């Protein structure tokens with residue numbers, strides 16, 4: 134199990150009578166880029182919430198690098214190396230772009246505000262934050278207030294904040310959600326460069342299938358809370374069960390079997 138960054142075993146969550154994630158056995162190899170696809174309501178975001186700790190499973194387990202996370206809090210999981218973005222933007226609007234990243238970098242470094250009188254440490258954090266802004270192509274906007282960024286640039290800033298927390302596993306939940314069409318290529322480029330850097334293992338939820346096919350080493354398909362298939366983009370596109378699911382011709386009995 135230790136060779137996998139992430140493993141779930143029988144992962145299940147039930148809301149009342151509705152099983153949103155149903156007995157999912159999932160694995161993610163280090164330094165791969167895997168996307169989770171599936172129709173609206175398939176359970177993708179709920180699956181992310183179970184991995185990052187926002188939700189506790191009704192049954193089943195989550196392992197990160199072989200360690201059982203099932204009882205760990207969101208904060209403990211973040212400290213262990215799981216970084217998660219949300220469909221909504223999550224930046225501090227009245228701070229500058231650089232300050233937003235520096236706050237996160239500071240939290241990881243354990244340096245308190247009081248010690249900020251230590252100029253060298255402060256400069257190091259600023260430099261690190263600026264490098265992260267370069268990675269998301271926001272360095273030219275470092276001094277702008279975050280609230281004045283476009284929606285697309287806020288999503289980039291959110292990624293820089295996540296990177297400041299030095300995650301090994303990056304969970305990206307619909308990074309293009311709510312963006313105008315013109316903004317999409319820029320965020321795809323940022324994500325592509327993250328992938329090419331090879332620093333993180335990346336799990337992406339995304340509805341834009343062209344983007345998913347282009348970026349992903351592997352795809353996992355969720356349907357009615359079940360893991361329907363997991364394979365290379367080519368395998369998934371040729372998978373008859375997946376084709377039926379997307380064409381709406383799949384009966385509940387078929388996926389329960």
Ligand SMILES: Nc1ncnc2c1ncn2[C@@H]1O[C@H](COP(=O)(O)OP(=O)(O)OP(=O)(O)O)[C@@H](O)[C@H]1O
Pocket residue numbers: 148151153171172173174175176177178179180
């Ligand atoms: N806290 C909750 N309480 C009750 N039902 C929930 C809760 N969270 C999710 N659900 C239900 O679980 C199912 C899966 O939802 P989820 O948001 O995970 O789907 P999704 O695949 O991410 O969809 P989308 O692509 O639209 O974001 C849906 O039927 C949803 O209504």
